[in-house]
Amino acid sequence: MAKSVSNENSVLPQQALMSMLLGVPVLHMITTAAHLGIPKKLEAGPLSAREIADQCGTLEDATYRLMRGLSAVGVLHELEGRAFSLTPIGECLRPGRPGSFDALAKLSGSAWCSGSFADLMHSITTGESAFSKQHGEELFSWFSSHPEEEQLFGDAMSTFSGVEVDLVLSAYDFSSARSVVDVGGGHGMLLARILGVTPAARGMLFDVPKVIERAKATWLAGSLLKRCEAVAGDFFKKIPEGGDLYILKHVLHDWDDTRALQILSNVARAMPLGGKLLVIEQGVAPRGVASPGKILDIVMLALLEGGRERSADDHQKLFEQVGLRFDRQIDTPGPISLFLGTR
Numbered sequence: 001m002a003k004s005v006s007n008e009n010s011v012l013p014q015q016a017l018m019s020m021l022l023g024v025p026v027l028h029m030i031t032t033a034a035h036l037g038i039p040k041k042l043e044a045g046p047l048s049a050r051e052i053a054d055q056c057g058t059l060e061d062a063t064y065r066l067m068r069g070l071s072a073v074g075v076l077h078e079l080e081g082r083a084f085s086l087t088p089i090g091e092c093l094r095p096g097r098p099g100s101f102d103a104l105a106k107l108s109g110s111a112w113c114s115g116s117f118a119d120l121m122h123s124i125t126t127g128e129s130a131f132s133k134q135h136g137e138e139l140f141s142w143f144s145s146h147p148e149e150e151q152l153f154g155d156a157m158s159t160f161s162g163v164e165v166d167l168v169l170s171a172y173d174f175s176s177a178r179s180v181v182d183v184g185g186g187h188g189m190l191l192a193r194i195l196g197v198t199p200a201a202r203g204m205l206f207d208v209p210k211v212i213e214r215a216k217a218t219w220l221a222g223s224l225l226k227r228c229e230a231v232a233g234d235f236f237k238k239i240p241e242g243g244d245l246y247i248l249k250h251v252l253h254d255w256d257d258t259r260a261l262q263i264l265s266n267v268a269r270a271m272p273l274g275g276k277l278l279v280i281e282q283g284v285a286p287r288g289v290a291s292p293g294k295i296l297d298i299v300m301l302a303l304l305e306g307g308r309e310r311s312a313d314d315h316q317k318l319f320e321q322v323g324l325r326f327d328r329q330i331d332t333p334g335p336i337s338l339f340l341g342t343r
């Protein structure tokens with residue numbers, strides 16, 4: 001039976017609501033700890049708030065209160081003598097490891113990202129992006145003049161990929177793919193991992209120029225570049241031909257139906273007859289089923305002009321409008337689904 005969205009466990013409704021309302025301070029506690037490098041400093045073992053404050057140049061008492069607060073939400077353990085260690089949740093924030101949440105923690109609490117949610121009313125009353133209202137342009141065009149934010153965004157997307165790649169690899173059999181094109185593939189983590197399990201396949205990463213540069217220096221660095229082209233371009237103009245499997249992961253949800261259709265029709269034009277398309281999204285689960293995609297949908301509403309999560313029916317309609325057959329939805333045990341199409 002579908003799991004209900006309503007709160008059915010033993011937590012009182014008031015307690016549940018209280019912890020939801022504390023989401024903003026908790027987010028900023030985690031973001032601040034990431035910026036101070038606290039998870040990194042605790043890698044080698046416990047440290048006291050005083051030692052952390054000395055290393056960070058912060059106030060000892062305020063640093064202790066920050067770390068104690070983080071222990072209240074399970075990110076740190078509080079030990080004797082105002083010392084702290086990382087919990088398994090805190091371990092996920094250690095930077096420099098595949099799938100680290102460091103960049104996502106910094107991104108989520110950044111003024112441009114979290115500030116957009118303070119203006120959610122604008123999106124709910126007009127359907128327009130709160131981000132665009134505040135910054136006077138859309139997120140992806142704003143990135144072209146904000147390279148540091150663009151890099152942080154790309155690194156944070158790799159956090160999502162770190163959680164999702166194993167789910168994708170176990171949900172879909174890539175063994176027959178000969179040429180995989182990841183469109184809007186970010187820093188290339190998914191493509192690198194797919195090529196890792198398909199030694200005979202070639203790959204192509206397609207994204208905007210700055211992101212492609214970073215991909216070459218990170219996930220596609222080294223010998224992988226021999227089997228993988230990294231191509232800069234604009235998916236609204238033309239998508240390279242030559243793949244037998246095209247991937248769009250967390251790309252269509254950034255755009256309204258009109259622009260999603262432009263991307264899809266450029267993909268369809270590039271695909272050979274019989275070629276496959278994998279759209280990977282959190283998607284929207286049926287009515288009454290609690291799924292994180294229903295929250296991500298609000299993130300899309302606030303940050304991106306026309307961005308939205310879509311159901312399997314929505315994907316089927318989009319596929320059919322560009323002449324692709326919608327084959328099926330493949331669910332994973334995690335928060336993402338694969339929507340499979342054929343030309």
Ligand SMILES: C[S@@+](CC[C@H](N)C(=O)[O-])C[C@H]1O[C@@H](n2cnc3c(N)ncnc32)[C@H](O)[C@@H]1O
Pocket residue numbers: 140154157158160161183184185186187206207208211233234235236248249250251254
């Ligand atoms: C939400 S991210 C998803 C990245 C990656 N697929 C993932 O799942 O981690 C969307 C990607 O689309 C890329 N993108 C945005 N506009 C683009 C355009 N006009 N042409 C090509 N790529 C674009 C962004 O640079 C970004 O890497």
